[in-house]
Amino acid sequence: MTPADLSATVLHAVRRAVDEHVLRAPVPARVRVERTRPGGCGDYASAVALQLAGPAALPPRHVAEILRERVAGAPGIGRVEITGPGFLNFTLDASADGAGHRALVREVREQGLRYGHGDAFAGELLRFHHAREIRAAVTAHAVGALVRAQGGIVGVGCDGAPDPEWALLGITAGAEGPSLAPSTEIRPVPAGATAGELYSRLGSDAARWGLLRPAGHDHAPLGDDLLVQGEGNALFLVRYAHSRVHALTRGAALLGFAVTPGQDTAGTEDVPGAEALALLALLADHPAVLAAAAHHRAPDRLARHLEALAHAFLDFHDAASPLPVGDEKPSAAHRCRLALAEAAGTVLAGGLSLLGISAPLHL
Structure with missing residues (x-):
């Protein structure tokens, strides 16, 4: 069950409760579910009962009880619990x-690099402007890419003449799209360096990652550690995971097997362990991460998600190799694992593309 499936299931429970006149409240357009935070209960949580309590004139926990009765036992849901003032907590049924x-x-x-793109801003006209400063420029253009991926029509402009050196970091114009009003300012903490200085020391990809990875209100660490080829460098880790996926695909081809389009693959019945489930959960979360990054004008959310995905893929790879080991012969299990690995590589490449960073096949 994906987060979208769970959201639809809970929304259906709200409609049922309203139709049965047990709950007197307007049915929301959608129900938000989120991954449970560390120390929390279950796999996902929702505050929908708290949102409906006021209009329904009922205590939040009472609303949560009404919804729990209608969600419990739904396919894919193992357990529903109520915590705090009325949060619904869902444990999925992996079996x-x-x-x-x-x-x-x-x-x-099937969707390839467009997996996770949505319609949250479909048809909306938005414009962003930024100071004549490289971090603001890179952030604004990344935000524009994220909003376009959600169907928005976006313009990006600079408060002043664009710096020609910005082209070194992939920004080839000072304004893109239609001239729209009102305009939203993108104002991260300045980088403290010019595009030319960053490019000559770090190159385009490392400079962009260094500028986009921290939250906008934090200073951007732009040291030479962005070039270190080791697991302590998050950019290297993400791109290494992507290149490792392609190495697996090449290795499988040499062994005479591959995952063909439309092949029924990649359940967990042939991919044992918590590592596969963790990787699948992050793949399922990707559309919500892209939508949230666009909504909050926060490309750092996408960067952190890609880091988590890279770690999860490498853990999965170490726990259940997609390639035969030793005297093993290629099997259905290996095809399942390879399909899951290739899906992770696709999402890593698509996420890096939205950040304006390349995803090399070899490192």
């Missing part, structure tokens, strides 16, 4: 979720 996992990997493979 019943093989079909959902296969569908998720198939969806990633």
Whole structure:
């Protein structure tokens, strides 16, 4: 069950409660579910009961009880608990979720680099402007890419004449798209260096990652450690994970097997362990991460998600190799693992592309 599936299931429970006249409140357009935070309960949580309590004139926990009765037992949901003032906490039923996992990997493979793109801003006209400063320029253009990926029509402009050196970091114009009003300012903490200085020392990809990875209100660390080829460098880790996926695909081809389009693959029945489930969960979260990054004008959210995805992929790879080891022969299990690995590589490449960073096949 993906977050979108869970959201739809809870929304259906709200509609049922309203139709049965047990709950007197307007049905929301959608129900937001989020991954449970460390120390929390279950796999996902929702505050929908707290949102409905006021209009329903009922205590939040009472609303949560009404919804729990209508969600418990739904396919893919193992347990529903109520915590705090009325939060609903969902534990998914992994044993019943093989079909959902296969569908998720198939969806990633079919949509390719556009997996996770949505319509949250479909048809909306938005404009962003930024100071004549390189971090502001890179951030504004990354925000523009994220909003376009959600269907928005975007213009990006500079408060002053664009610096020609910005082209070194992939910004080839000072304004893109239609002239729209009103305009939203993108104002991160300045980089304290020029585009030319950053490019000559770090190159385009490392400079962009260094500028975009921290939250806008934090200073951007732009030291030479962005070039270190080791697991302590998050950019290297993300790009290494992507290149490792392609190495697996090449290795599988040499061994005479591959995952073909439309092949039914990548459930967890042949991909044992928590590592596969963690990787699948992050793949399922990707559309929500892209939508949130666009909504909050925060490309750092996408960068952190890619880091988590890279770690999860490498953990999965170490726990269950997608390639035969020793005297093993290629099997259906290896194809399942390879399909899951290739889905992770696709999402890593798509996320880096939205940040304006290359995803090399070899490192």
